[in-house]
Amino acid sequence: MKLNIDGLLVYFPYDYIYPEQYSYMLELKRTLDAKGHGVLEMPSGTGKTISLLSLIVAYQRTYPLEVTKLIYCSRTVPEIEKVIEELRKLMEFYTKETGEKNNFLALALSSRKNLCIHPEILHANIVVYSYHYLLDPKIADLVSKELAKKSVVVFDEAHNIDNVCIDSMSVNITRRTLDRCQTNVETLQNTIQRIKETDAAKLREEYRRLVEGLKEANVARETDIYLSNPVLPDEILQEAVPGSIRTAEHFVGFLKRFLEYLKARLRIHHVVQESSPQFLKDIYEKVCIDRKPLRFCAERLRSLLRTLEIADIADFSAVTLISNFATLVSTYSKGFTIIIEPFEDKTPTIVNPVLHFSCMDPSIAIKPVFERFQSVIITSGTLSPLDIYPRILDFRPVTMASFTMTLARTCLCPLIVGRGNDQVAMSSKFETREDFAVIRNYGNLLLEMSAIVPDGIVAFFTSYVYMENIVASWYEQGILENIQRNKLIFIETQDAAETSMALEKYQEACENGRGAILLSVARGKVSEGIDFVHHFGRAVIMFGVPYVYTQSRILKARLEYLRDQFQIRENDFLTFDAMRHAAQCVGRAIRGKTDYGLMIFADKRYARADKRGKLPRWIQEHITDGSLNLTIDETVQLSKHFLRQMAQPFRREDQLGLSLLTLEQLQSEEMLQKISQIAQQV
């Protein structure tokens, strides 16, 4: 159908449209008009992707000078493939409707096997790839630096974007890294030696270039061709590479010295935490390495690798990592912390020293993106509370909106279970988590649910350790045996192969009617990437509130930073983080309007307003006073009723006019009135 979105003609490749899609496109259009950034939350399964694509492509066609390119970032390869599939539909629709052959070029960067290096790809209208191509400074420099300023950048499934940013800027160095680095440096030295004998002119040429400074890069940045790289700060570009590392041999010597220093730092017996300036002072005192050459380290190494014409960069990942670390640590005096731990917390007897160079400020990595591109859209099914993202990513959005799901039938049923039948409060909080009564009540809840929920149940625990304890305890109490009469039990482990095997068998058991329960962990692989559509997840049970492990030193440092820099209280951030993971977990079960599922929050703390208020609006609006602080019995009754209701025949006609609209229905005055209430501005 052809839609009129606020004066813009949008081709929409389906005959029906959800009201929230229309509303979403309106907000999106407003953001593009204002040439600003936007934060939009819309539940999964309501057609976010196609709404985004239709509107932005239409915008590009109508105002070709305003928006030249769409950069669509998603998390995983299957998600990228989904986007391409929708895009293909859209393009077919365009060809059919307009009759002309479209000259749109779309490009997906998914894996090396699909790689194309034809120069024409630079002019693609749409680029779809993974977050890392834009955020990770190591890759962004290779792939994304030539993207035009007048692009629209979309981050889909962006609820974890701050963690992606932090990960892309953080460096962990172990003894193994250093050993491999040592080998790298030796290889470099040998290669230099060889080249010196055969082709000394090449090295001289490089030297000359370095004296000139990185002028070229500077010219490029000033004329605004390249995306700035956070690893390559502006100041560097104005200066020449310092003399101490200008010749290849000197640089290798420099690297060796740096390496030895790091090795010495790893030989410790107690935890050390220090800031970047402290580290720099120490390195100057110990091995006389100045701040300046360190800052040029990454660029110098790149230049050297180019000069030596080393084809396989992957072999040199260790030395690249070290040199990136050197540049980062000398460039940013704020926003980073260095923690050296002699052993892991879990195994205090085994010596395994690690140097964490940890980024605490996600805005550092994403800053160039916000500064460069005229519109950046952050969107996901769970972004609540919306206002926290602009704060931690340090940007000013022009639109922030949360959309609800219009439903012809209430297909989600969030229930907060706070007590067992014996009235003992259920909670995973630290003081009571080992309590026998709590564990037994959790077991009873799962047992009762296994008897009334058909096919698949997914249960999430707060951590692997907690899951192991509880399952062991259930086994002793005979609860597991009872559950197994109703359903088979599968467990997610930290081993990826084992987990995918368990998943496969879980789905088989759901398929053939035996029924199954998957016990998994919030923040694990299952909670993020795997969808449990229809019978694969008729109920999700969230045992406890998935707070992050708060004793970690890196987290403590980050919390302190957030408090000092952004005035976000520790508790607020921790709750926000826990609730977004809880929302992600329970959101696994509902993947569309024809799907249905129970969402059971098994912890009395969820009933509190500060927790409940941080759930996405589309879940929150279905939590009534009658679904708070329930006992197991009450939960069972409500669930039974819900499942029977949902099992009644549900056809497309039932949705039409309510949650699914034809063009005529969309244009009615009354409907437009209703649609305006779907979006909630923040």
Place this chain on the structure above:
Amino acid sequence: MDEEPERAKRWEGGYERTWEVLKEDESGSLRATVEDILFQAKRKRVFESHGQVRLGMMRHLYVVIDSSRTMEDQDLKPNRLTSTLKLMEYFVEEYFDQNPISQVILFFIGKVLIEHHVSNPKKHIAAMKKAVNSMCVGEPSLYNALNIAMQTLKHMPGHTSREILVIFSSLTTCDPANIYDLIKTLKALKIRVSVIGLSAEVRVCTVLTRETGGNYNVILDESHFKELLMYHVKPPPASSSSECSLIRMGFPQHIIASLSDQDAKPSFSMSHLESSDGGPGLTLGGYYCPQCRAKYTELPVECKVCGLTLVSAPHLARSFHHLFPLDAFQEHPLEEHKGDRCAYTIKVFTCPACSSVFCTDCDLFIHDTLHCCPSCIHRQGTS
């Protein structure tokens, strides 16, 4: 209190949120909603007219009743099993009333499998109740049940319908083999499988019914359960590929011998010879097979001696109305027809042929029991 089982006490049952259905109107009164609920309940019929389609008049129906652990659940009163058996009793009666030339086999799946070939509904259900009552344990196997039903049904002649109706209470099935292979076989054999779920929607049942062309429904409460069961009383449309064949049938006359007649000799009914439950063995009159003169006291029956199907003419006539159902009456608001003969409630109904006016209760009675409009017949008589 003694005759009641200990666990069936009212306060031990589930929470029933009956008040949630009620909604106040603008003036705060509940009357409108109550009337509406009553009306809806009466009006709710599963009358989807098939139009002109062939119906399978001779049916072979296999009713599989889950008797696993979950049948002891008390969400139907007093428990699922008792409630189901009570409804089955009604169902079998209705079934034979409307499909006199059909067969039904009741079959229980649980730890023990019980099979019953029903010819005389009342007696069998009583016996079954006794047998089943004590054995609600373990998990059911859908595969085994379907397999056994299939073994029997696949030998039925091609012109009859082959149907399985599963009353499935459990949410799990412990199968010895891949059920999807069995579904393929069932599909190939043109066996229609319908499922009535007592708890929730199970994926495998959805696939099973979709593949074999049956219906899948999940009950909301007891009255909905009854309604769903009654839907299966009506014969399903026959598949276009089913065979057509001529069937020999006998129409024996009922010969009544009076006690005063000296020549009359009491004799055994053939159907009583095999049944072990005794009963009145020797009777005077009866139905005599026109082919071999074997005597039966009840119709319809298949002659034990020569295999002829024995029916009476009214039996065939009763199956007839499925082929030409009475058109649904048109609904009108009450205001237009004040002061007619029936006790109208909210809506009135008019016959499309003679435009006579009926109330909700009459409408139901005409469609469910009479199968013809009395007003139309009255006119035919007078003209």
